[in-house]
Amino acid sequence: MGITIVFIDPTGKEHTVEAVAGESLMQAATAAQIPGIEASCGGNCICATCHCHIDERWFAKLRAADTLEQDTLACTNEPQPTSRLSCQVPLTDALNGMIVRVAASQH
Amino acid sequence: MNAPVPRPVADAESFYANYDHLDTPLGPDGTPFAYYEAFRDAALAADRPVGWSERHGGFWVVTSFADCERIDRDAENFSNDGIIFPKYAVTEPLMLAEQDEPEHMRARRLVNLSFMPRNVTALGDAIHTAVHELMDGFIESGRADVGRILADPVPSILTAVMLGFPPEDGPMFDSWTTALTHEFITDRASAIPKIEQMYAYFERNIARRQKDPGDDILSQVINSVVDGERLSQKELLGFSTVLLIGGIENSAKLIGTALWRLGWDVELRRRLVRSPEKMNTAVDEFLRYYTPAPIGRTVKREVTIGGCTMKPGQQVMIVLPIANRDPRAFPHPDVFILDRARNTHLALGTGLHVCLGQHLIRMEARVVLNEFLARIPEYSIDMEAPRYWTKGQVQGMSRVPIRFPPGKARLSTRGAGVDAWLRHAARP
Ligand code: HEM
Ligand code: FES
Numbered sequence: 001m002g003i004t005i006v007f008i009d010p011t012g013k014e015h016t017v018e019a020v021a022g023e024s025l026m027q028a029a030t031a032a033q034i035p036g037i038e039a040s041c042g043g044n045c046i047c048a049t050c051h052c053h054i055d056e057r058w059f060a061k062l063r064a065a066d067t068l069e070q071d072t073l074a075c076t077n078e079p080q081p082t083s084r085l086s087c088q089v090p091l092t093d094a095l096n097g098m099i100v101r102v103a104a105s106q107h
Numbered sequence: 108m109n110a111p112v113p114r115p116v117a118d119a120e121s122f123y124a125n126y127d128h129l130d131t132p133l134g135p136d137g138t139p140f141a142y143y144e145a146f147r148d149a150a151l152a153a154d155r156p157v158g159w160s161e162r163h164g165g166f167w168v169v170t171s172f173a174d175c176e177r178i179d180r181d182a183e184n185f186s187n188d189g190i191i192f193p194k195y196a197v198t199e200p201l202m203l204a205e206q207d208e209p210e211h212m213r214a215r216r217l218v219n220l221s222f223m224p225r226n227v228t229a230l231g232d233a234i235h236t237a238v239h240e241l242m243d244g245f246i247e248s249g250r251a252d253v254g255r256i257l258a259d260p261v262p263s264i265l266t267a268v269m270l271g272f273p274p275e276d277g278p279m280f281d282s283w284t285t286a287l288t289h290e291f292i293t294d295r296a297s298a299i300p301k302i303e304q305m306y307a308y309f310e311r312n313i314a315r316r317q318k319d320p321g322d323d324i325l326s327q328v329i330n331s332v333v334d335g336e337r338l339s340q341k342e343l344l345g346f347s348t349v350l351l352i353g354g355i356e357n358s359a360k361l362i363g364t365a366l367w368r369l370g371w372d373v374e375l376r377r378r379l380v381r382s383p384e385k386m387n388t389a390v391d392e393f394l395r396y397y398t399p400a401p402i403g404r405t406v407k408r409e410v411t412i413g414g415c416t417m418k419p420g421q422q423v424m425i426v427l428p429i430a431n432r433d434p435r436a437f438p439h440p441d442v443f444i445l446d447r448a449r450n451t452h453l454a455l456g457t458g459l460h461v462c463l464g465q466h467l468i469r470m471e472a473r474v475v476l477n478e479f480l481a482r483i484p485e486y487s488i489d490m491e492a493p494r495y496w497t498k499g500q501v502q503g504m505s506r507v508p509i510r511f512p513p514g515k516a517r518l519s520t521r522g523a524g525v526d527a528w529l530r531h532a533a534r535p
Contacts, residue, residue, distance in 0.1 A: 044458070
């Protein structure tokens with residue numbers, strides 16, 4: 001079954017993307033060439049260029065960030081309570097319809 | 108009417124066979140980019156993304172974006188041992204850059220957070236101060252070699268600051284970097300004492316920081332603990348060296364080349380003067396358009412790429428300056444597009460070894476170029492003075508003589524770091 005994710009890019013434009021369970025939120029974003037997601041380390045939690053804000057309704061459904069991700073997020077520009085590194089968010093069917101805002105800047 | 112005659116396509120085979128990343132032919136503009144473009148066109152026409160160079164004992168050369176990206180991300184089949192080819196003058200494997208898993212990630216985790224955006228932003232003031240002090244040193248004269256007196260000093264001063272050393276030690280960093288990366292190959296006898304002096308300096312200063320930590324990045328890294336692990340003494344020395352090799356030359360060349368381009372591309376310069384916020388995307392476009400460094404790998408396991416079978420132990424160069432001009436990845440690749448969308452260039456690498464300094468160089472280049480243009484919005488390249496493109500594993504415009512309407516110095520006193528640089532830049 002496909003999962004639908006709605007990305008809102010830094011300019012405010014909405015992109016509705018079909019993703020598959022098991023891939024990461026970052027993989028879904030880069031496959032669809034969502035502007036603002038660079039993901040230059042390819043999902044290894046070292047570059048912090050895949051920073052997103054997850055809509056509150058879905059944030060609680062995600063597996064919590066581990067310490068490494070939390071520490072990295074804390075060193076990004078303007079982290080928010082619902083910030084995540086999208087490469088660390090595996091997609092599941094329960095996340096169908098999730099709204100994700102790409103961080104204004106990754107640098 | 109005559110039928111159009113197809114332009115002769117230079118033979119892709121001979122481009123590959125003669126490729127030498129340390130000695131790329133320069134075109135009429137003094138850069139190797141016309142050569143890279145011709146090489147790319149020949150490779151595309153022949154549908155040959157990979158070839159074999161006969162230079163330096165023979166090595167694979169990869170030019171297409173897709174294959175360069177794939178190899179850069181493939182730590183299973185390729186080792187980072189061959190990142191620099193032929194190797195620089197370091198006896199130990201270069202920390203991070205030449206390490207493979209699991210050692211690489213262990214070390215990377217211990218230093219990574221110090222280079223994340225928030226920590227890098229804290230260095231903005233140091234860059235700002237360095238740029239204005241350096242500009243005060245030449246702004247009243249109406250002419251300067253901004254390669255030597257702006258692009259070279261800033262990364263060295265910044266590296267000194269990151270390591271908690273006084274900025275006036277910056278010129279030493281510059282000459283050590285040159286000794287490691289160029290002189291060791293061209294004049295080994297004069298390089299070796301400098302390299303020994305560098306190791307002794309770092310050892311002394313690491314010991315000092317261990318006793319008396321400051322708020323610099325070296326102190327953070329000395330005290331960094333991940334899963335109960337710390338960096339060893341040897342690794343701390345390696346960290347200092349890799350910052351010199353990875354951080355200084357690349358950055359100086361990128362900034363020098365950008366200042367050269369802005370010297371003659373009046374339209375681009377005026378657009379940036381009017382809209383400094385466009386400098387963010389401009390810096391990424393400079394990185395793509397004038398990519399400073401190709402990078403290497405050694406083959407770990409037999410693998411076939413672009414129809415070529417690579418055997419364990421063979422050297423591979425992924426030619427990022429060509430990959431970043433691949434029309435399949437970048438529409439209108441030979442046009443400098445100030446606000447290029449989704450500029451996924453590989454100039455800073457990708458995957459596990461993606462540049463540790465990626466946030467830093469973006470901020471550094473943006474601040475240097477914007478602050479420079481704010482005070483010298485109109486300038487031109489001085490055609491009577493020598494320009495110089497440095498070839499090598501790291502390439503770029505290193506002498507950028509310019510003329511401009513003289514301005515006023517802002518500060519009455521000059522930092523010691525700047526005086527040291529003015530003396531250093533006056534060397535022959
Ligand atoms: C224009 C400037 C720069 C360019 C073009 C550049 C380019 C690169 C590239 C292509 C790589 C990846 C190598 C690979 O895939 O094996 C890399 C890695 C690295 N860079 Fe940069 N770099 C720049 C600035 C800096 C700065 C300012 C620093 C200082 C902090 C730095 C430190 C490093 C380090 C330590 C690595 C090795 C990372 C690892 O292997 O985990 N670089 N750089
Ligand atoms: S892709 Fe690099 S941290 Fe997520």
